[in-house]
């Protein structure tokens with residue numbers, strides 16, 4: 001789909017890059033010539049992932065364990081990647097925490113856990129690297145993984161909805177403010193892409209997983225490669241005029257929820273024949 005040198009020698013940090021969508025994006029970036037740094041809390045998971053990724057795809061994957069909720073740890077993580085590679089070109093803010101719950105059952109610690117990872121963590125990583133880019137007099141790019149309820153909101157995942165909305169606001173705001181430094185800021189809003197982390201916490205029963213699928217007009221979940229290719233395109237120099245944008249990749253899911261008549265896609269054809277007789281004026 002792309003030239004094999006699309007991301008050649010770009011140094012890319014992926015938060016949460018040792019599992020799920022972060023790992024899938026990283027594998028694709030390696031195929032396209034990038035040098036990776038993956039970071040998350042679990043050092044052993046990162047090392048295992050990096051070894052497997054290098055064995056399968058070649059290239060270099062540097063690991064640094066870091067809890068993105070800790071601003072000092074984030075600054076150290078950014079410094080250590082910068083020192084290792086001599087620079088950093090791109091940050092993919094992908095780390096997240098989430099779970100379904102009635103909001104009134106949440107403790108303030110549960111709220112903080114999600115806001116801390118998604119909103120504060122994304123902000124800390126962006127700020128620490130942005131300062132270095134500006135000080136070094138060079139540009140850079142951030143790609144922030146949000147989701148469509150960043151603008152629709154959603155019950156039962158309210159800390160995540162609030163945090164993703166905040167990340168989208170930061171993305172659009174900094175796209176304007178930091179453009180003068182040559183820093184691009186964009187976002188991707190995925191719909192359902194099966195990962196262990198998301199499914200365990202958001203669709204822990206087969207019924208809930210089926211409900212998620214039924215909301216997608218294309219009647220399927222996303223393939224990791226589809227998201228990874230979109231991310232690769234957005235990070236490429238050839239996409240250099242895209243700034244402040246959030247691209248949705250959800251099979252039409254969020255618009256399905258927005259249209260009052262979307263549920264009629266379940267009606268069998270015979271029912272449409274009957275309805276058509278009822279709704280057409282006689283004689284027409």
Ligand SMILES: CCCCCCCCC/C=C/C(=O)SCCNC(=O)CCNC(=O)[C@H](O)C(C)(C)COP(=O)(O)OP(=O)(O)OC[C@H]1O[C@@H](n2cnc3c(N)ncnc32)[C@H](O)[C@@H]1OP(=O)(O)O
Nearest residue numbers: 096097098099101107109110113147192197198202203212
């Ligand atoms: C459908 C298909 C998709 C369809 C797609 C739909 C779009 C979805 C978009 C977004 C998707 C994602 O983000 S998917 C990403 C999913 N991946 C992750 O979440 C990975 C990381 N998550 C985690 O590590 C944990 O889940 C998380 C709780 C967030 C953080 O862990 P910590 O160890 O820091 O925190 P803990 O000490 O365990 O918990 C902190 C507090 O939170 C409470 N807490 C923890 N889990 C809780 C729960 N389930 N319900 C209530 N409260 C909970 C605890 O009781 C604590 O409160 P006290 O008891 O009061 O102390």
Ligand SMILES: NC(=O)C1=CN([C@@H]2O[C@H](COP(=O)(O)OP(=O)(O)OC[C@H]3O[C@@H](n4cnc5c(N)ncnc54)[C@H](OP(=O)(O)O)[C@@H]3O)[C@@H](O)[C@H]2O)C=CC1
Nearest residue numbers: 016020021040041042067068095096147192193195197198
């Ligand atoms: N899967 C889906 O259907 C959708 C996913 N998304 C978004 O995609 C992204 C990836 O999600 P997905 O791959 O599904 O889930 P995962 O659970 O696999 O990914 C979350 C990653 O974040 C890391 N992480 C969590 N907390 C922290 C922390 N405090 N500090 C640093 N790293 C942390 C985890 O690693 P560790 O535990 O080692 O810290 C993990 O690697 C998220 O932004 C999510 O909101 C959006 C829409 C739909």
